[in-house]
Amino acid sequence: MNIFGQVKIGYLIAESNKFDEWIDFAQKCLGLALSERTEQHLSFRIDDYQKRLMIVKGAQEDVTHLGVQLANDAVLNEVLQRFDTRGIRYQQGCAEDAAFRGVKAFWFIRGPKDIQLEIFVDEIRSDAPLETKVSGFYTDASGMGHVALTTRKPEKMIRFWQEFFDARLTDSVEQKINGVILDVSFLRLNERHHSVAVARTRGNVQLDPIRTRVQHVNFQVLELEDVNASYQRCKDYGFNVVWDVGLHTNDREISFYVASPSDFEIELGWNPIKIDEQTWKPTKHTSISVWGHKPRKATPIHGILHEFGNVQRGLKSLKRDEYSPI
Ligand SMILES: [Fe+2]
Known part of the structure; x- marks a missing residue:
């Protein structure tokens, strides 16, 4: 089974203690839409996906997780099978973590360079209008x-x-x-x-x-x-x-x-x-x-x-x- 064309970057999570700077930067300068702000995290949208960029409170000041979207369950099963074949351990994320990412379910491995590599099929969408300083983003x-x-x-x-x-x-x-x-x-x-x-x-x-x-x-x-x-x-x-x-x-x-x-x-x-x-x-x-x-x-x-x-x-x-x- 060839899965080329059925894979795309879905979301990114970074860790930072600089929430105010991130809001100025991502929302006010680049035009991403701030959709959620709590003590512990920020979420930004660029399209009708509920989440695209999440900033989690923490000292790393770095990207920590990369979400990759797969076209359907057959592709998901294929990738999980490839992990199995290569002896790469994966786990399914819990419901709370899936909700935080704006996806219905996800699986993860310890990926290259210690970025947690996460795969998912179904995103959760938002029907709230996208408030952005730019014309929009292509996804x-x-x-x-x-x-x-x-x-x-x-x-x-x-x-x-x-x-x-x-x-x-x-x-x-x-x-x-x-x-x-x-x-x-x-x-x-x-x-x-x-x-x-x-x-x-x-x-x-x-x-x-x-x-x-x-x-x-x-x-x-x-x-x-x-x-x-x-x-x-x-x-x-x-x-x-x-x-x-x-x-x-x-x-x-x-x-x-x-x-x-x-x-x-x-x-x-x-x-x-x-x-x-x-x-x-x-x-x-x-x-x-x-x-x-x-x-x-x-x-x-x-x-x-x-x-x-x-x-x-x-x-x-x-x-x-x-x-x-x-
Ligand atoms: Fe580039």
């Missing part, structure tokens, strides 16, 4: 957006998505940053150019200079104007815009990158290409952007986090092991 068959991760175990991470979710390689980018060659593999699960991007440094030792498990999360807005207006709001609020507006070489998305209050970045973009499975051939690009995406003056801490070429920080990462389920 549909493409899912919530994409995630990009740096890794010291690129082969394993890529294999994970291929083996359990039938991911396909869309293309790759090789770029030199501060003398270090960075290779990025773009994996698709459906029509979206990529749902998961896997980045690693080239050389005998694999470096991972990024503190957070996820380097960036992408949301796709409906209008180009949304990109520019959100970019301006981020600057007005003093959030750290890391890369100015630019056009990506491979997915042709016009986007900018801004550091979230928890340091991992959000890419807000418009109009990435969709892949035609009949004609697409994977290619290799030597630049990440056609124009723009210029790095802006970073704060010292962010400068370190964002520099893929910061070898000292990268070397520190050698000391910590990176978890992989396979």
